[in-house]
Amino acid sequence: MDSAPEPTDLTGKILIAMPGMGDPRFEHSVIYLCAHSEEGAMGLIVNKPSADVSMGALLEQLSITPAPGLGPRQVHFGGPVEMGRGFVLHSPDYMSGLTTLQVNDGFSMTGTLDVLETIARGDGPAQWMAMLGYAGWGPGQLEEELAANGWLVCDATPDLIFETADASKWEAALNSMGVSAHLLSAEGGTA
Numbered sequence: 001m002d003s004a005p006e007p008t009d010l011t012g013k014i015l016i017a018m019p020g021m022g023d024p025r026f027e028h029s030v031i032y033l034c035a036h037s038e039e040g041a042m043g044l045i046v047n048k049p050s051a052d053v054s055m056g057a058l059l060e061q062l063s064i065t066p067a068p069g070l071g072p073r074q075v076h077f078g079g080p081v082e083m084g085r086g087f088v089l090h091s092p093d094y095m096s097g098l099t100t101l102q103v104n105d106g107f108s109m110t111g112t113l114d115v116l117e118t119i120a121r122g123d124g125p126a127q128w129m130a131m132l133g134y135a136g137w138g139p140g141q142l143e144e145e146l147a148a149n150g151w152l153v154c155d156a157t158p159d160l161i162f163e164t165a166d167a168s169k170w171e172a173a174l175n176s177m178g179v180s181a182h183l184l185s186a187e188g189g190t191a
Contacts, residue, residue, distance in 0.1 A: 010036040010142075012104040014160070015043060016152040016173045021145075025080050028170045031135050032089060032156055034101060034109045041137040044089050044109070046129060046161050047169035049074035055130060058086070059120055062113065066120040076166075078131030087131050088115045091158065094125035106158055127162040152177065 015031040031043040055073035059066050078087055088110050092102060098112040108125075118124040137145070145151055154177045164172045171181045 010041070010153060012107065012156060014154050014156045014173055016154060016170065016177075018150055018152060021150045026135070029135075030169045030173050031079070032107070032161060034089070034103050034107075034134075036142065038139060040139050041142045043135045044078040044087055044129075044131050045076065045135060046089065046131075047166045048077040049166050050077050050132065053132065058130065059116065062116065064113075064117055064120045067122040069122065070120065073130070076129055076131040078133045079135030081134050081136045083133035085111065085133065086116070087111045087134060088119070088125075088128050089131070089161070090115070090125035090128035091162070092125075094118065094128075107156065107161070127158055129162065152179070 017029040
């Protein structure tokens with residue numbers, strides 16, 4: 001009796017977009033997977049700051065007054081699904097009174113307004129990124145993209161997600177696997 005292998009749960013891992021994947025929205029993307037199961041996957045792009053949405057503007061739009069010292073922060077493009085919906089990927093030292101998904105020991109995600117209110121007051125999570133939208137995959141879709149070499153998978157670290165400059169995250173994620181970005185090509189070839 002032949003049985004298919006159990007699918008690997010990639011929750012808490014990073015997806016690194018391979019060159020030439022064909023979807024410009026994901027070119028050079030680094031995606032933190034918040035959830036992955038046989039029902040599909042949900043992740044947040046962590047290296048694409050929004051060109052036109054700052055944290056200050058977002059808080060103002062939501063009628064939240066930031067405490068002095070919040071500092072300028074960009075809101076990120078989390079992905080092309082539900083771009084009007086906000087998410088905060090953060091360190092696990094914060095739990096929303098409403099709903100926080102504890103992804104693993106290093107990361108949590110909150111999609112309710114109370115996390116922005118606590119960040120604005122200055123008593124939110126120690127490390128965080130705000131994003132609009134998310135990346136989503138239906139059942140089996142991510143597995144198909146992985147099988148077609150659309151993504152590489154690596155471990156996530158708070159340093160990579162929260163401390164590495166956005167423009168450097170793609171290459172830093174590859175380097176964490178021992179892969180040089182210069183050796184990747186969008187073109188297939190024959191030897």
